[in-house]
Amino acid sequence: MSEFVLEARGITKRFPGVVANDHVDFNLRPGEIHALLGENGAGKSTLMNIIYGLYQPDEGEILINGQPVTIRGPHDAIRQGIGMVHQHFMLIPVFTVAENLVLGAEITRGPMLDLEQARAVVRRLSDEYGLHVDPDARVEDLPVGVQQRVEILKALYREARILILDEPTAVLTPQEVEDLFRIMRGLTERGVGIIFITHKLKEVLAIADRITVMRRGKVVGTTTPEQTDERGLAAMMVGREVVLEVEKGPAHPGEVVLEVRDLVVEEHGVPVVNGVSLQVRAGEILGIAGVQGNGQTELAEALTGLRRPDRGTLILNGQEMPFEDARILIENGLAHIPEDRQKHGLVMPFSVADNLVLCTYYKPPFAKGLQRQPQAILENAERLIEQFDVRTSGPLAPVATLSGGNQQKVIVAREFSRPVRFLLANQPTRGLDVGSIEYIHKRIIEMRDQGVAVLLISAELDEIMSLADRIAVMYEGQIVAEVDAAEADKTTLGIWMAGGEKESAAATLA
Amino acid sequence: MRSVILSVTAVVLALLIGAGILALSGASPVAAYTALAQGAFGDAQAWQRTLEKATPLVFSGLAVAFAFKAGLFNIGAQGQLLLGAITAAAVGFGVEGLPAFIHAPLALLAGAAAGAAFAAIAGALKVYTGAHEVITTIMLNYIAINLTDYLADGPWKDTSPGNIVARTPRILDTAMLPTWGPIPSGFVLSVLLAGVIYWLLWKTTFGFEIRTVGQNRHAARYAGMRVARTVILTMLISGLFAGLGGAVETQGVVGRYQPGFNVGLGFEGITIALLAKTHPFGVIPAALLVGAMKAGSSQMQFVADVPKEIIDVIQALILFFIAAEFLLRRLLHLQPEAGEEQLVLSTGWGSGE
Ligand SMILES: Nc1ncnc2c1ncn2[C@@H]1O[C@H](COP(=O)(O)OP(=O)(O)OP(=O)(O)O)[C@@H](O)[C@H]1O
Numbered sequence: 001m002s003e004f005v006l007e008a009r010g011i012t013k014r015f016p017g018v019v020a021n022d023h024v025d026f027n028l029r030p031g032e033i034h035a036l037l038g039e040n041g042a043g044k045s046t047l048m049n050i051i052y053g054l055y056q057p058d059e060g061e062i063l064i065n066g067q068p069v070t071i072r073g074p075h076d077a078i079r080q081g082i083g084m085v086h087q088h089f090m091l092i093p094v095f096t097v098a099e100n101l102v103l104g105a106e107i108t109r110g111p112m113l114d115l116e117q118a119r120a121v122v123r124r125l126s127d128e129y130g131l132h133v134d135p136d137a138r139v140e141d142l143p144v145g146v147q148q149r150v151e152i153l154k155a156l157y158r159e160a161r162i163l164i165l166d167e168p169t170a171v172l173t174p175q176e177v178e179d180l181f182r183i184m185r186g187l188t189e190r191g192v193g194i195i196f197i198t199h200k201l202k203e204v205l206a207i208a209d210r211i212t213v214m215r216r217g218k219v220v221g222t223t224t225p226e227q228t229d230e231r232g233l234a235a236m237m238v239g240r241e242v243v244l245e246v247e248k249g250p251a252h253p254g255e256v257v258l259e260v261r262d263l264v265v266e267e268h269g270v271p272v273v274n275g276v277s278l279q280v281r282a283g284e285i286l287g288i289a290g291v292q293g294n295g296q297t298e299l300a301e302a303l304t305g306l307r308r309p310d311r312g313t314l315i316l317n318g319q320e321m322p323f324e325d326a327r328i329l330i331e332n333g334l335a336h337i338p339e340d341r342q343k344h345g346l347v348m349p350f351s352v353a354d355n356l357v358l359c360t361y362y363k364p365p366f367a368k369g370l371q372r373q374p375q376a377i378l379e380n381a382e383r384l385i386e387q388f389d390v391r392t393s394g395p396l397a398p399v400a401t402l403s404g405g406n407q408q409k410v411i412v413a414r415e416f417s418r419p420v421r422f423l424l425a426n427q428p429t430r431g432l433d434v435g436s437i438e439y440i441h442k443r444i445i446e447m448r449d450q451g452v453a454v455l456l457i458s459a460e461l462d463e464i465m466s467l468a469d470r471i472a473v474m475y476e477g478q479i480v481a482e483v484d485a486a487e488a489d490k491t492t493l494g495i496w497m498a499g500g501e502k503e504s505a506a507a508t509l510a
Numbered sequence: 511m512r513s514v515i516l517s518v519t520a521v522v523l524a525l526l527i528g529a530g531i532l533a534l535s536g537a538s539p540v541a542a543y544t545a546l547a548q549g550a551f552g553d554a555q556a557w558q559r560t561l562e563k564a565t566p567l568v569f570s571g572l573a574v575a576f577a578f579k580a581g582l583f584n585i586g587a588q589g590q591l592l593l594g595a596i597t598a599a600a601v602g603f604g605v606e607g608l609p610a611f612i613h614a615p616l617a618l619l620a621g622a623a624a625g626a627a628f629a630a631i632a633g634a635l636k637v638y639t640g641a642h643e644v645i646t647t648i649m650l651n652y653i654a655i656n657l658t659d660y661l662a663d664g665p666w667k668d669t670s671p672g673n674i675v676a677r678t679p680r681i682l683d684t685a686m687l688p689t690w691g692p693i694p695s696g697f698v699l700s701v702l703l704a705g706v707i708y709w710l711l712w713k714t715t716f717g718f719e720i721r722t723v724g725q726n727r728h729a730a731r732y733a734g735m736r737v738a739r740t741v742i743l744t745m746l747i748s749g750l751f752a753g754l755g756g757a758v759e760t761q762g763v764v765g766r767y768q769p770g771f772n773v774g775l776g777f778e779g780i781t782i783a784l785l786a787k788t789h790p791f792g793v794i795p796a797a798l799l800v801g802a803m804k805a806g807s808s809q810m811q812f813v814a815d816v817p818k819e820i821i822d823v824i825q826a827l828i829l830f831f832i833a834a835e836f837l838l839r840r841l842l843h844l845q846p847e848a849g850e851e852q853l854v855l856s857t858g859w860g861s862g863e
C-alpha cells in the first residue's frame with residue numbers, strides 16, 4: 001500500500017504556444033488537505049483536469065493507491081473515486097438542483113428517473129453538510145455562490161475519496177468559506193484527500209496541511225503552513241516581493257458623477273433592490289459591502305444597462321440615463337467589470353483581441369464606417385496583453401484557452417483602456433493571483449486619483465476596507481448603513497451585513 | 511480545418527452506407543455511382559444541370575447558415591423561397607416594356623424583398639413576443655404555401671387558352687436570367703453573394719454584432735449591442751437570400767411560378783448549412799454536392815436501374831452524421847477544442863434577455 005492515494009509523476013502537457021505543465025510531480029495523502037498555489041496561468045487547472053481525465057498528459061503517469069492508472073475521462077476518474085469542482089461551473093443551467101446532482105449517476109426506478117429520491121438525497125446531503133440548497137430550484141436562477149454549493153454536493157454525492165476543489169472560495173462569502181472549511185475538515189476526518197486551489201493565502205495557511213507552489217508550469221516547491229507565511233508564499237508564487245497592503249493617499253472627491261435615486265428592482269414581484277439611493281463623486285471609491293445575494297447583483301445590473309429596474313432614477317454626469325441601455329452608458333463613460341465573467345464579460349470562442357474591443361468595436365480606430373480594422377484591433381490587443389501581463393499564446397488565441405485569472409485580466413484591461421468617468425467594479429479581483437491583485441488595486445486607485453467615480457462591489461471585506469473611501473452596507477436590498485472607510489471596523493460591518501442592529505446603523509446614517 | 515474533416519467524413523460514410531444499401535438490394539454500387547457521376551459531371555450539359563440544381567441550394571444554404579451565426583434557426587427558408595419565387599414571377603410577367611437589364615434585376619429584387627419581409631416577421635415575433643423562431647417559421651411556411659397556391663390558382667393564374675393547372679403565366683424574356691455556356695448567371699450571383707456574406711460576417715462591425723449575439727447574448731447586451739435589432743435584421747437578411755433563391759429559380763430555370771416546383775429547396779438549405787458548418791464558403795461545395803446528386807439521379811435510375819430515392823437516403827444519412835457529430839468525433843479521435851465556435855441550434859424561449 002502506498003503512502004499516497006494519488007500521485008502524479010512527471011506530468012507534462014503542452015498546448016499550442018505554451019507548456020502548461022512541465023514535468024510536474026504532485027501527490028496527496030488520504031485525509032490530507034494539499035493546497036495548490038500559483039500565479040494565473042501557472043498550470044494548476046490543467047494539472048487537475050489531467051487528473052480528472054479531461055486532458056490526456058503528453059508525458060507522465062498517474063497512480064492511485066500506488067497503482068498506475070489511465071484516466072480517459074471523468075467517468076474513469078469518478079470510478080477511481082476522484083471528484084472535482086471546477087473553477088467554472090459545469091452545471092446544466094436549465095436543470096434543477098436535484099437533476100444536476102444525479103446527472104450521470106441517475107437514480108432510477110425501472111427506466112424512469114426517480115426525482116423524488118434525488119430530491120431526498122439533496123436534502124439529506126445538504127443537511128448533513130450544512131450546504132442549503134432548494135432541490136427544485138433551476139440552476140440558472142441561482143446566484144453563483146449557491147451554484148458552487150451544488151457543485152460540491154455533486155462531488156459528495158458521488159462519494160469521492162479524492163476531492164479536487166479548483167478555486168471554490170472565489171465565489172463564496174466569508175461565512176460560506178467557513179462552512180466549506182468545516183465540511184472539508186469533516187471530509188478529511190473520513191479519510192478523503194482534498195486538493196485545494198485558491199489564490200487566498202490566508203485560506204491556505206488556515207486549512208492546508210501541505211502547500212505546493214507552481215510557477216509557469218513547474219513546481220517551485222512544497223511547504224507547510226508552519227514553515228511559511230503570506231509573504232513567503234507570495235514571493236514563492238510570483239518570484240518577487242509582493243506588496244500585500246494597498247498604498248493609497250486620501251481621496252479628493254469632486255462633483256457627483258453617479259447618482260441613483262430610489263431604485264427598485266423586483267424579481268417575481270418581490271423587491272430584491274428596495275429603494276436604493278446613492279451618490280458617487282469623482283475621485284472617490286464607494287464600496288458596497290454585503291453578503292452575497294442581498295441585491296448587489298441586481299443593483300449592479302440595473303446600473304450597467306443589463307436590467308430594467310421597476311422604479312428609480314439613474315443620473316450620470318448630471319444627465320438622466322435611460323435604463324437597459326448599456327451603449328448609452330458606455331458612451332457616457334461607464335466601465336463595468338461584471339460579476340460573472342463568462343456570462344457577461346467575455347465571448348469565449350472569440351479571440352483575445354476581439355474580446356478586448358467588445359465595447360468599442362464600432363469606433364475608430366477599430367472600425368472605419370462598417371469596416372473593422374484588424375490591424376488596429378491587433379495592435380490594441382498586443383499593447384494591452386503586454387501592459388496587463390495577460391498570459392496567452394497570442395492575441396488571436398480564443399479567450400476560452402486562457403486560464404481563469406487571465407480571462408479576468410482581459411476584462412479588466414478592456415474596461416480600463418478607454419476614457420472612463422464611472423467604474424463599476426463587481427468582484428474585480430475574483431480569481432486573480434496576488435501579483436495581479438496588487439496591480440489591479442493600484443490601477444483602481446490610479447483611476448480614482450484621475451477623477452473617476454468608482455463603485456466597488458466585493459464579497460471580500462478586506463478588499464472593500466483597503467480600497468474604499470466610503471463603505472455602504474447592503475442588506476436585503478437596502479443600504480442599511482454608510483460609513484467613512486477610516487471609521488469602519490470589521491466587526492461592526494459584519495454585524496450590519498448580517499442585518500443586525502438596524503437602528504444603530506440608521507443612526508450612523510443620519 | 512477540423513470541420514472540413516468532419517463534413518467530408520460524414521459524406522463519405524453516407525455514400526458508403528448508401529453503397530451498402532444498393533448492394534443489399536441487388537444493384538451494383540459501382541455502376542450506380544458511376545452513372546450518378548456521369549449524369550452530374552459527364553459533359554457540359556451535365557455540368558449545367560448540376561449547377562442549376564445547386565444554385566437555389568446555395569441561396570437557401572446561405573440563408574440558413576447566416577441565421578445560425580446569430581443563433582437563429584431559420585426553418586422558414588422554404589416559405590421565404592416560395593414567396594420570393596412567386597413575387598419574382600409576378601414582376602416577371604406583370605411588368606412590361608422594360609429592357610432586360612432593368613427587368614431581370616427588378617424581379618430579383620422583388621423576390622428578395624418578399625423573402626426578407628416575410629422572414630422579418632419571425633424576427634419581430636421573437637423579439638417582441640418571445641415566440642421561438644423555429645415555431646413561427648414553421649407556421650409561416652404553411653402560410654406561404656397556401657398563399658402561393660391561392661395566388662397561382664387565383665389572381666395570378668395563367669389564363670392562356672387551354673391551361674387548367676394552377677400556375678402563373680410565363681415571365682417575359684426580359685425577366686429571364688442568362689446562362690453563360692454551361693454556367694447559369696444565377697450561380698455566379700450566388701457565389702458572389704457568398705463572398706459578400708463572408709465579408710459581412712467577418713469584416714464588418716455588423717457581422718461582429720451578429721456573431722456576438724449568436725455566441726453569447728448576455729455579453730452582447732453587456733457591450734451595448736442592440737440585440738433585438740440584430741435579431742430582426744439577421745432574419746431579414748436570411749429571408750432575403752432565401753427569397754432570392756426562389757427568384758433565381760423562377761427566372762433562371764422554371765420561367766414561371768408553379769406550385770410543386772420549388773418543393774424542398776428551402777429545407778435542403780438546412781442540410782447544406784449544416785454540412786457547410788455554417789461557413790458561407792462551405793455552402794458552395796455542399797450545394798454542389800447535393801446539386802450533383804440531384805442532377806445525376808435520373809441518369810443513375812436510367813442506366814443503373816436504381817431508384818432515384820436512394821439519393822434522398824444518402825442525403826438523410828449525411829444529415830444524420832452531421833447531427834451526430836459526437837459519433838464522428840469518437841470515430842476520428844477528435845476532441846472538441848476549447849474555444850471552438852459552438853453551433854447554437856436553438857437559443858431557447860424569451861427575447862427580453
Ligand atoms: N485548452 C487549452 N488550449 C490552449 N491553452 C490552454 C488550454 N488550457 C489552458 N491553456 C494554457 O495553459 C496555461 C495554464 O492554464 P491553467 O488554466 O492551468 O492555469 P491556472 O494555474 O489554473 O490559472 P488560474 O489561476 O488563472 O486559473 C495557460 O497559459 C493557458 O493559457
Ligand SMILES: [Mg+2]
Nearest residue numbers: 045087403404
Ligand atoms: Mg485555474
